[in-house]
Amino acid sequence: MKQxxxxxxxxxxxxxxxxxxxxxxxxxxEKGVVxxxxxxxxxxxxxxxxxxxxxxxxxxxxxxxxxxxxVSNFRLITASGQVYTVPQDSSYLLISExxxxxxxxxxxxxxxxxxxxxxxxxxxxxxRNTMDISKRPGVLDPAEGAADMYWSWNSGYIFAKLEGGSxxxxxxxxxxxxxxxxxxxxxxxxxxxxxxxxxxxxxxPNNGKAIVRRDRRAQIHFFADALKMxxxxxxxxxxxxxxxxxxxxxxxxxxxxxxxxxxxxxxNE
Amino acid sequence: MHHRYxxxxxxxxxxxxxxxxxxxxxxxxxxxxATNITFVKPAxxxxxxxxxxxxxxxxxxxxxxxxxxxxxxxxxxxTISCASCHIQANAFTHHGxxxxxxxxxxxxxxxxxxxxxxxxxxxxxxxxxxxDLDLQPIAPIENPVEMDDKLNNVIGKLQRNNRYQQxxxxxxxxxxxxxxxxxxxxSQFMVMLVSADSRYDRFIAGKENFSETEKKGxxxxxxxxxxxxxxxxxxxxxxxxxxxxxxxxxxDSGRAxxxxxxxxxxxxxxxxxxxxxxxxxxxxxxxxxxxxSVMNHYDNGFYPTASLDPVFKSGFTLSQDDKQALIAFLKxxxxxxFITDERFAPPPGFVQGx
Numbered sequence: 001m002k003q004x005x006x007x008x009x010x011x012x013x014x015x016x017x018x019x020x021x022x023x024x025x026x027x028x029x030e031k032g033v034v035x036x037x038x039x040x041x042x043x044x045x046x047x048x049x050x051x052x053x054x055x056x057x058x059x060x061x062x063x064x065x066x067x068x069x070x071v072s073n074f075r076l077i078t079a080s081g082q083v084y085t086v087p088q089d090s091s092y093l094l095i096s097e098x099x100x101x102x103x104x105x106x107x108x109x110x111x112x113x114x115x116x117x118x119x120x121x122x123x124x125x126x127x128r129n130t131m132d133i134s135k136r137p138g139v140l141d142p143a144e145g146a147a148d149m150y151w152s153w154n155s156g157y158i159f160a161k162l163e164g165g166s167x168x169x170x171x172x173x174x175x176x177x178x179x180x181x182x183x184x185x186x187x188x189x190x191x192x193x194x195x196x197x198x199x200x201x202x203x204x205p206n207n208g209k210a211i212v213r214r215d216r217r218a219q220i221h222f223f224a225d226a227l228k229m230x231x232x233x234x235x236x237x238x239x240x241x242x243x244x245x246x247x248x249x250x251x252x253x254x255x256x257x258x259x260x261x262x263x264x265x266x267x268n269e
Numbered sequence: 270m271h272h273r274y275x276x277x278x279x280x281x282x283x284x285x286x287x288x289x290x291x292x293x294x295x296x297x298x299x300x301x302x303a304t305n306i307t308f309v310k311p312a313x314x315x316x317x318x319x320x321x322x323x324x325x326x327x328x329x330x331x332x333x334x335x336x337x338x339x340x341x342x343x344x345x346x347x348t349i350s351c352a353s354c355h356i357q358a359n360a361f362t363h364h365g366x367x368x369x370x371x372x373x374x375x376x377x378x379x380x381x382x383x384x385x386x387x388x389x390x391x392x393x394x395x396x397x398x399x400x401d402l403d404l405q406p407i408a409p410i411e412n413p414v415e416m417d418d419k420l421n422n423v424i425g426k427l428q429r430n431n432r433y434q435q436x437x438x439x440x441x442x443x444x445x446x447x448x449x450x451x452x453x454x455x456s457q458f459m460v461m462l463v464s465a466d467s468r469y470d471r472f473i474a475g476k477e478n479f480s481e482t483e484k485k486g487x488x489x490x491x492x493x494x495x496x497x498x499x500x501x502x503x504x505x506x507x508x509x510x511x512x513x514x515x516x517x518x519x520x521d522s523g524r525a526x527x528x529x530x531x532x533x534x535x536x537x538x539x540x541x542x543x544x545x546x547x548x549x550x551x552x553x554x555x556x557x558x559x560x561x562s563v564m565n566h567y568d569n570g571f572y573p574t575a576s577l578d579p580v581f582k583s584g585f586t587l588s589q590d591d592k593q594a595l596i597a598f599l600k601x602x603x604x605x606x607f608i609t610d611e612r613f614a615p616p617p618g619f620v621q622g623x
Binding site for chain 1: 320323398400401408411412419420421423447448526527529
């Protein structure tokens with residue numbers, strides 16, 4: 001009997017340590033915390049600005065001096081298909097490699113559940129792009145976070161920026177600049193302009209899940225591969241197109257960045 | 270062309286103001302008193318497009334907007350204010366300049382348009398790249414050939430300025446200077462720039478007589494021009510290619526720059542013709558120095574491109590008499606009250622460049 005009690009105690013302790021076997025979330029009011037971490041990469045490697053040489057799919061050698069992007073409109077999805085939409089006002093993230101803190105975002109009051117997928121937008125939706133300036137604080141304020149990510153002459157956000165240098169570049173300064181924006185506006189009821197916002201749905205690998213409970217904290221670790229802005233459905237050459245901004249070719253890079261993200265793993269604490 | 274006027278560099282100017290007013294035993298509180306500033310929709314005008322309910326015009330908001338409008342602090346080196354290229358006497362254009370020169374005399378590529386009746390404007394700039402008046406000022410502030418600064422830097426300069434700290438608090442009821450407040454204050458000043466009291470307006474209201482030539486011009490205008498330059502705003506806010514010949518070097522593709530559409534090549538915003546006699550030169554690049562040249566252009570002077578407006582494709586002529594009558598009519602659109610309105614005039618201490 002004594003032995004049984006001991007065994008039971010050990011099992012109980014073990015169970016409470018192994019956090020992957022948490023009781024299912026039953027209380028509809030239970031809320032937890034999710035941390036989104038965006039880790040910028042270059043292929044299989046960590047992204048190192050300025051000093052590290054990389055090679056794109058067309059074989060050009062290059063260095064990267066700037067990598068920044070907006071991700072927005074986050075939705076967390078459970079295996080059974082229940083969707084939690086992060087409140088829109090707190091759903092705009094600007095991640096910039098030169099500011100490591102920008103890669104971490106904490107979502108509070110996420111309904112308890114076992115989430116297996118994350119859906120989000122690359123860029124800033126047309127509604128926010130046309131919203132009153134007072135509704136664009138922080139990373140969306142052209143005088144603050146968006147200072148470097150906003151076109152004043154064609155008003156709208158730059159969704160993704162990749163800049164650097166390459167001996168192969170045909171730019172006078174041997175640089176390349178990819179500033180991708182345009183959100184599909186249709187002013188004066190005219191035809192819609194190019195829409196380079198993209199939606200992606202990512203699945204947590206290895207049947208993993210982000211376990212959200214009152215007393216726990218799930219951290220979803222995303223990878224963003226900067227080189228995939230150049231490599232993908234269109235392999236971009238810095239010799240042929242050293243500067244791409246608000247022009248038709250930007251669409252090709254937007255298609256590329258659709259494939260730029262993946263979830264590498266999740267920590268359930 | 271450089272402006273010596275700058276509002277309260279640090280605390281020197283406010284201090285001077287205090288010293289002066291003490292010394293003179295007289296209350297002088299520049300900027301000029303903005304008494305009872307209210308936005309009034311002129312009779313016959315449509316509902317404004319600008320969301321006035323979100324940014325109601327107040328005396329103190331307007332006063333702040335006006336100080337910002339006339340202050341070189343909005344530019345990198347303090348020499349260029351909005352008023353450098355938007356002069357009240359010329360209906361807030363840069364009269365005499367085909368394209369404006371900005372900081373360090375750098376030249377732009379387009380003619381500075383009048384600032385008038387912006388509350389009814391659906392888009393801004395010749396290519397319509399900006400769709401909200403509140404966002405408009407960011408473009409000249411950040412344009413390297415205009416003010417060549419960064420919005421965050423301008424906000425920083427304002428935040429460090431005691432005088433502006435006071436003006437912002439007065440305008441918005443609490444301390445704090447940020448982009449929203451600065452842009453809203455500028456919008457309050459700009460939406461107040463309403464021109465609706467020209468001789469034409471008074472003629473329509475039955476308070477003024479037109480000469481026979483002016484009457485003929487009006488009739489011609491209604492028949493030939495008014496479909497695009499639609500009264501009472503004298504624009505339909507659309508983008509059109511009126512056949513202005515593209516320059517062989519540095520062609521401006523116009524609206525296509527924004528929409529990336531072939532069909533929008535060489536289209537530009539139809540400008541309002543209010544105060545047109547005061548706003549020479551004309552067209553997006555200011556190529557025509559006189560209304561006579563403009564009339565000659567509209568007398569089959571069109572450069573044929575695929576996007577040329579259909580109205581000009583099958584021939585569009587004006588006789589010599591037509592031209593004279595039209596010019597006589599266009600001159601009735603000058604609004605003397607607007608260009609001399611004390612409320613919009615430069616604050617004390619402002620020195621206009623050339």
